[in-house]
Amino acid sequence: MASNEEIQEQLGKREYEAGFVTDIESDTLPPGLNEDVIRHISAIKQEPEWMLNWRLEAYRHWLTMKEPTWAAVDYTPTDYQAISYYSAPKSKDDGPESLDEVDPKLLETYEKLGIPLREQEFLAGVTNVAVDAVFDSVSVATTFKSKLTEAGVIFCPISEAIRDYPELVKQYLGSVVPQKDNFFAALNCAVFTDGSFVYIPKGVRCPMELSTYFRINALNTGQFERTLIIADEGAYVSYLEGCTAPMRDENQLHAAVVELVILDDAEIKYATVQNWYPGDENGVGGIYNFVTKRADCRGDRAKVSWTQVETGSAITWKYPSCILQGDESVGKFFSVAVTTNCQQADTGTKMIHLGKNTKSTIISKGISAGRAQQSYRGLVRMGKNAENARNYTQCDSLLLGDACGAHTFPYVEVKNATATLEHEATTSKIGDEQLFYCQQRGLSEEDAVNMIVNGFCKDVFDELPMEFAVEANRLIEISLEGSVG
Amino acid sequence: MNPVEQARQDALSLFKELGLPNKCNEDWKYTDVSRLEGLLDIGGVGADVHSEGLGMVDLDAYRMVFANGVFDAAQSNLPDAVEIVSLAALEASVSGEESKALAKLFHVSGNEPLVNGLTALNAAIASDGAAVCLADNSVLDKPLYILHVSNQNNAIRHGLMLGENAQAQVIEHFISVGEENALSNCVTAVILKNGASLEHSRLQQEGKKQAHVARVEVKQFRDSSYTFHGIELGASLSRTDLVVSLSEPGASCELNGLFVLDGRQHVDHHTRIDHQAPHCVSRENYRTVLDGRSHGVFNGKVVVHKGAIKTDSSQSNGNLLLSNHAQIDTKPELEIYNDDVKCAHGATVGQLDDKQLFYLRSRGICEEAAQELLVFAFADEILAAMSNQVVRSYVEKAAFAKLPHASDLDGLMG
Numbered sequence: 001m002a003s004n005e006e007i008q009e010q011l012g013k014r015e016y017e018a019g020f021v022t023d024i025e026s027d028t029l030p031p032g033l034n035e036d037v038i039r040h041i042s043a044i045k046q047e048p049e050w051m052l053n054w055r056l057e058a059y060r061h062w063l064t065m066k067e068p069t070w071a072a073v074d075y076t077p078t079d080y081q082a083i084s085y086y087s088a089p090k091s092k093d094d095g096p097e098s099l100d101e102v103d104p105k106l107l108e109t110y111e112k113l114g115i116p117l118r119e120q121e122f123l124a125g126v127t128n129v130a131v132d133a134v135f136d137s138v139s140v141a142t143t144f145k146s147k148l149t150e151a152g153v154i155f156c157p158i159s160e161a162i163r164d165y166p167e168l169v170k171q172y173l174g175s176v177v178p179q180k181d182n183f184f185a186a187l188n189c190a191v192f193t194d195g196s197f198v199y200i201p202k203g204v205r206c207p208m209e210l211s212t213y214f215r216i217n218a219l220n221t222g223q224f225e226r227t228l229i230i231a232d233e234g235a236y237v238s239y240l241e242g243c244t245a246p247m248r249d250e251n252q253l254h255a256a257v258v259e260l261v262i263l264d265d266a267e268i269k270y271a272t273v274q275n276w277y278p279g280d281e282n283g284v285g286g287i288y289n290f291v292t293k294r295a296d297c298r299g300d301r302a303k304v305s306w307t308q309v310e311t312g313s314a315i316t317w318k319y320p321s322c323i324l325q326g327d328e329s330v331g332k333f334f335s336v337a338v339t340t341n342c343q344q345a346d347t348g349t350k351m352i353h354l355g356k357n358t359k360s361t362i363i364s365k366g367i368s369a370g371r372a373q374q375s376y377r378g379l380v381r382m383g384k385n386a387e388n389a390r391n392y393t394q395c396d397s398l399l400l401g402d403a404c405g406a407h408t409f410p411y412v413e414v415k416n417a418t419a420t421l422e423h424e425a426t427t428s429k430i431g432d433e434q435l436f437y438c439q440q441r442g443l444s445e446e447d448a449v450n451m452i453v454n455g456f457c458k459d460v461f462d463e464l465p466m467e468f469a470v471e472a473n474r475l476i477e478i479s480l481e482g483s484v485g
Numbered sequence: 486m487n488p489v490e491q492a493r494q495d496a497l498s499l500f501k502e503l504g505l506p507n508k509c510n511e512d513w514k515y516t517d518v519s520r521l522e523g524l525l526d527i528g529g530v531g532a533d534v535h536s537e538g539l540g541m542v543d544l545d546a547y548r549m550v551f552a553n554g555v556f557d558a559a560q561s562n563l564p565d566a567v568e569i570v571s572l573a574a575l576e577a578s579v580s581g582e583e584s585k586a587l588a589k590l591f592h593v594s595g596n597e598p599l600v601n602g603l604t605a606l607n608a609a610i611a612s613d614g615a616a617v618c619l620a621d622n623s624v625l626d627k628p629l630y631i632l633h634v635s636n637q638n639n640a641i642r643h644g645l646m647l648g649e650n651a652q653a654q655v656i657e658h659f660i661s662v663g664e665e666n667a668l669s670n671c672v673t674a675v676i677l678k679n680g681a682s683l684e685h686s687r688l689q690q691e692g693k694k695q696a697h698v699a700r701v702e703v704k705q706f707r708d709s710s711y712t713f714h715g716i717e718l719g720a721s722l723s724r725t726d727l728v729v730s731l732s733e734p735g736a737s738c739e740l741n742g743l744f745v746l747d748g749r750q751h752v753d754h755h756t757r758i759d760h761q762a763p764h765c766v767s768r769e770n771y772r773t774v775l776d777g778r779s780h781g782v783f784n785g786k787v788v789v790h791k792g793a794i795k796t797d798s799s800q801s802n803g804n805l806l807l808s809n810h811a812q813i814d815t816k817p818e819l820e821i822y823n824d825d826v827k828c829a830h831g832a833t834v835g836q837l838d839d840k841q842l843f844y845l846r847s848r849g850i851c852e853e854a855a856q857e858l859l860v861f862a863f864a865d866e867i868l869a870a871m872s873n874q875v876v877r878s879y880v881e882k883a884a885f886a887k888l889p890h891a892s893d894l895d896g897l898m899g
Contacts, residue, residue: 017892070511173740222532290618307885382834384809399821399823399824399826400822400824401789402791402794402823404822404823404824405820405821405822405823406819406821407818407819407821408818408819409816409818409822409829410817410818410832412813412815412816412832412834413812413813413814414804414806414812414813414814414834415811416806416808416809417806417807417809417811417821417836419806419834419835420833420834420835420836420838421832421833421834421835422831422832422833422835423817423830423831423832423833424829424830425817425829425830425831426829427819427821427826427827427829428826428827428828429825429826429830430822
């Protein structure tokens with residue numbers, strides 16, 4: 001993983017550069033946030049007037065908001081005037097020249113994950129190769145694109161969608177997570193620079209999982225991503241975000257917004273593997289990941305599932321939510337969160353039952369090791385009209401090491417007498433008997449722990465597509481390395 | 486100013502600083518106490534209210550009666566050998582070192598968990614209470630029954646101190662006469678020394694317009710055990726903060742709660758158990774039965790501190806909604822700073838089981854009666870933990886009387 005000095009150096013570099021970069025045509029805007037910066041971003045993206053106004057409205061509201069402090073995480077507040085809000089593509093002399101210059105620890109991890117050399121270079125941000133990689137992927141992307149176009153699926157960067165499909169974007173953007181939703185979402189609305197837009201037309205089953213493409217698409221995505229996915233009546237799509245290898249990334253703050261709109265009989269499966277740089281053993285550096293993700297089941301019988309594997313980031317603040325408006329709509333949340341060293345995660349979900357016969361399932365598995373602190377914070381609300389609503393929640397925590405912490409804050413609010421809800425939570429460490437049993441059968445302590453952890457996470461990994469599940473498994477093994485015994 | 490007066494003065498300033506809790510405070514998110522604004526003054530203490538023949542009359546116990554927050558010696562019956570006195574009398578008689586010790590009972594710190602303006606106000610204005618101090622190795626041979634009768638605002642403060650290996654059973658019972666819009670503000674502070682054991686019941690049965698706020702604070706030392714039964718049947722607004730700290734190894738506590746509510750009743754229990762030492766055990770079991778437009782709130786927090794290894798904690802919360810206008814907000818919280826623990830919690834919200842209903846109906850029991858029987862069975866599981874059968878059957882009858890078709894069932898219950 002990138003050392004502290006490296007990051008410091010890069011941060012220093014950026015500030016230095018900023019001194020004389022003023023031309024909007026160049027790669028980087030000077031640090032700071034004001035209406036001009038937003039106008040610049042909008043101009044660079046060639047956005048129509050309504051979009052700019054929308055951003056400015058969000059920005060003006062953001063100025064009146066305070067950063068939330070209720071989450072059980074502790075960090076030095078971000079100076080929003082010290083960040084550069086547009087720096088894409090990453091300046092060419094920013095990254096290492098070849099793999100030799102990359103932190104050997106990072107490479108070791110890639111090796112264990114079995115990532116091909118080419119891709120390693122790409123992920124590590126080796127500049128010379130990155131261009132190649134883009135070349136490679138452009139051709140790959142084109143083949144995908146023709147297949148998708150055939151099916152009528154729109155899949156493009158959101159800035160392209162704003163230009164090419166303004167009607168769709170206008171209709172849905174901000175309809176799930178409004179501009180004024182929360183501090184980070186408002187900031188995102190004002191300054192988002194990229195992200196994905198997906199539209200699946202009526203009755204179409206997306207011919208492929210939108211995952212491989214995203215890896216390429218995600219290249220150089222700024223720190224403020226905005227994703228909007230719309231599944232029209234009867235449509236289906238499975239979407240994978242992120243990748244299992246640690247991303248070398250200089251950005252300190254990530255404030256992304258993901259909006260999912262699901263109409264009658266449609267289904268979206270959204271899976272995330274988040275492995276941003278978590279900081280070093282002493283908690284220096286690392287990404288602050290403040291994400292607002294929300295799905296709106298607007299139609300009857302709409303279905304949505306969030307699956308997340310969270311192993312990275314120094315601070316995670318993330319609550320993928322489901323608004324179950326349509327009758328008989330279904331929301332699911334599966335999560336594995338691993339925190340080690342000094343990582344802190346405050347994550348969970350919200351299930352808002354509004355329609356009749358709505359169902360939701362929450363399975364959350366937290367693993368906390370070292371000095372990490374992890375919280376599950378969830379809300380299940382059954383509104384007055386949610387006849388026969390049903391929820392099942394299970395959140396389990398596994399503790400490794402006597403200095404870590406695991407906390408649960410589940411809110412349950414029920415206003416309907418026909419609603420049924422079950423909530424279960426347990427916290428424990430790996431039992432000595434379990435370890436003894438495995439070791440007695442010839443497994444080393446480390447293997448035994450891995451096996452038990454895998455068993456613990458199985459309910460969630462089963463929800464991931466197969467290749468992803470295998471990688472996720474290995475990822476967790478790596479994350480927990482050295483925290484046993 | 487003597488230390489007690491000083492402590493009360495400090496509490497008053499703390500109240501002025503904190504004011505009434507409001508919804509911006511996470512601990513008061515679901516409970517609005519703004520209507521208490523005009524009810525904070527305890528005014529003409531001791532206005533006459535008759536307590537004769539009220540409460541659990543056939544309970545064989547030592548009795549202490551408080552009428553509008555003032556000890557009524559004539560209605561009371563206390564043992565000679567054991568130190569159970571009225572707090573007001575104690576306050577008037579102590580001096581010097583004893584006074585310093587007593588001042589501790591009135592000390593309120595804003596940093597303690599769940600302390601709020603109302604807690605501070607209680608320390609400042611409480612008019613009386615029970616001061617119980619059991620010597621080491623002594624056993625209170627009969628339960629202590631503390632009856633509170635009120636028809637106006639009152640504030641009361643009890644201190645229960647059990648010496649090493651001492652044992653006692655204490656029942657607090659709150660009733661009001663008439664239909665006054667008044668506030669009872671009650672605090673009970675409990676200290677259990679090594680090996681002491683206390684069974685503490687609180688039955689809140691105040692009038693339909695009454696508001697009731699309470700704090701029960703328990704500090705437990707080595708191998709002590711504490712059992713709590715909190716029964717909420719009355720009042721229109723009731724809030725109890727229950728704070729238990731298991732401060733030495735081997736301590737254990739069991740908290741049971743039952744709400745049976747209807748109309749527009751609002752009852753809120755916030756419990757917090759602090760596991761501060763290794764090898765402590767906590768059990769918590771709360772159930773609510775909500776009818777009409779009632780609103781139940783349960784927040785159960787368990788904090789396992791660093792070093793509290795081999796902690797064993799479990800919590801369960803069951804909620805039965807009988808009406809579409811009733812509402813439940815529940816939050817079982819765990820905060821754990823240590824790996825060698827076994828903690829679990831569970832919460833459910835639901836309805837009666839159709840199969841069970843069918844079973845009863847197939848045996849000739851009408852639908853209403855069958856429903857009532859099942860509701861009663863659900864609630865009674867909490868009451869089964871009460872060791873005193875007289876108290877239990879009194880509570881059962883009182884809870885049962887709140888169910889809408891109770892009369893249909895009289896025959897069945899025998």
